[in-house]
Amino acid sequence: MSDETNGKARKVLVVDDDEPFRTTLKDSLIPFGYEVLLAQSGEAAEEMLAKERVDAVVTDIRMADGNGLELVTQVRRKFPNMTVILMTGFAEVKGEEEAFNLGADGFLEKPFKAEALVELLKNSTSMDDLEVVDTKGFYPDSEGLDDDYAKLNIDDFDGDIKIKYDVYVRLSKEKYIKISHDGEDITTERLESYKKKGIAFLYLRKTDFKKYMGMNISMAPLVKTSKMIDKEKKISIFEHTAEVILADVYLHGVNPESFEHARTVVESMTELITDDSDTLNLLALLNGHTDFLYAHCLGVSIYAVMIAKAMHWFTPANIYKVSMGGLFHDVGKKDIPREVLAKPKVEYSPEELKMYENHPVRGVEILRQIPNIPNDILHIVGQHHENCLGQGFPVGLSKNRIHPMARLVSIANEFCNFAIKNPNSPGMNPTEAIKQMFLQNVDRFDPPFFMALMKLFKYDPPESFKKLVKPKG
Numbered sequence: 001m002s003d004e005t006n007g008k009a010r011k012v013l014v015v016d017d018d019e020p021f022r023t024t025l026k027d028s029l030i031p032f033g034y035e036v037l038l039a040q041s042g043e044a045a046e047e048m049l050a051k052e053r054v055d056a057v058v059t060d061i062r063m064a065d066g067n068g069l070e071l072v073t074q075v076r077r078k079f080p081n082m083t084v085i086l087m088t089g090f091a092e093v094k095g096e097e098e099a100f101n102l103g104a105d106g107f108l109e110k111p112f113k114a115e116a117l118v119e120l121l122k123n124s125t126s127m128d129d130l131e132v133v134d135t136k137g138f139y140p141d142s143e144g145l146d147d148d149y150a151k152l153n154i155d156d157f158d159g160d161i162k163i164k165y166d167v168y169v170r171l172s173k174e175k176y177i178k179i180s181h182d183g184e185d186i187t188t189e190r191l192e193s194y195k196k197k198g199i200a201f202l203y204l205r206k207t208d209f210k211k212y213m214g215m216n217i218s219m220a221p222l223v224k225t226s227k228m229i230d231k232e233k234k235i236s237i238f239e240h241t242a243e244v245i246l247a248d249v250y251l252h253g254v255n256p257e258s259f260e261h262a263r264t265v266v267e268s269m270t271e272l273i274t275d276d277s278d279t280l281n282l283l284a285l286l287n288g289h290t291d292f293l294y295a296h297c298l299g300v301s302i303y304a305v306m307i308a309k310a311m312h313w314f315t316p317a318n319i320y321k322v323s324m325g326g327l328f329h330d331v332g333k334k335d336i337p338r339e340v341l342a343k344p345k346v347e348y349s350p351e352e353l354k355m356y357e358n359h360p361v362r363g364v365e366i367l368r369q370i371p372n373i374p375n376d377i378l379h380i381v382g383q384h385h386e387n388c389l390g391q392g393f394p395v396g397l398s399k400n401r402i403h404p405m406a407r408l409v410s411i412a413n414e415f416c417n418f419a420i421k422n423p424n425s426p427g428m429n430p431t432e433a434i435k436q437m438f439l440q441n442v443d444r445f446d447p448p449f450f451m452a453l454m455k456l457f458k459y460d461p462p463e464s465f466k467k468l469v470k471p472k473g
């Protein structure tokens, strides 16, 4: 039966302080052709690993002699190519992505069937064929490699745009593994196996990323006018390019070049989106994305433009300001750790809340670096969390002191918070999202802009609300 293992991990070390559990696991793995070693603690496992080569370590997270995560760290340091799978009896690790961030290749919640572990072992790339980029001694003063790499959504590697650069997987901020060389295609099968392991992003070196971004932008006019590409695909290409730009901005900050690129993409995209079906398709497209922050920013930009057009703001200068203000409204979140952004606000510590509520101010600071940036854009970014009740942040401005474009963008922002999926919400259809906005204190919103949003989705508001919008007399 050894061929069942299909050339992947054959010798497995199971680490668990529960004796009956580890022997049962051993007995159930043997029929699948695995050779199984057992250790009752992290320390015992480390001693064993010093003497014997294994292909995979399967370890409990919490054990009597300490934390299994320490073992993961040790294994990662000493045996970077070894497969590591974490087991837990409680919801300490919330998902595969988190397990992966901890340095593990997979995660199983107890109780599990032996088949589930076998599946993970089979899918785990043994990584023997991968080139490990170790920073030790290479960047002695470096905090890690994160500044040298830029991430792309894994789904983009299976799309229409082929990525002809070296591609990496991130193991930690100090370790990236090359999974494909310049010009190679990554097979769909391989992408699927990464996705199964919870990998949502692949990485390019920053220099390649810039070339890639430049290539996408230079393609923009061709894409926009091409009769060969259908509209849905065009929108999807621009959506991808916008995400690439946002990834760059959130990683490295805004510069005049990225700002100009963003303008090209957002203009192309808003020109393409013209009718009702586009409005809904766009939401589906944004909800299909794994990076909630970029999907949110792009959504806010596009829906803000749609609201502006519904308000008959047609001058290109105004549309430009609304779209760019929408795209960059949250750029001040750039320095807030992703783990914080992924938490519900009620769980924020006072320091985290302070940092969060400062993001509009930080955003203005960042964008001021763009020469000649219009003040209207800075007002949108700085005031997108102010509200008409004077209860917003960072200042608590009264309605009349909030820039009209900021009032408009704040509605697109609230709508996207409900409609586009994020770590705290699965996303919802436009009608539900608008209902949720009504359930909050609707007086926060400037009625004509909120009405314009409802018009986009053919939502009929209560009469009491209509009265707020209709001119008196």
Ligand SMILES: [Fe+2]
Residues within 6 Å of the ligand: 329, 330, 359, 384, 385
């Ligand atoms: Fe915000």
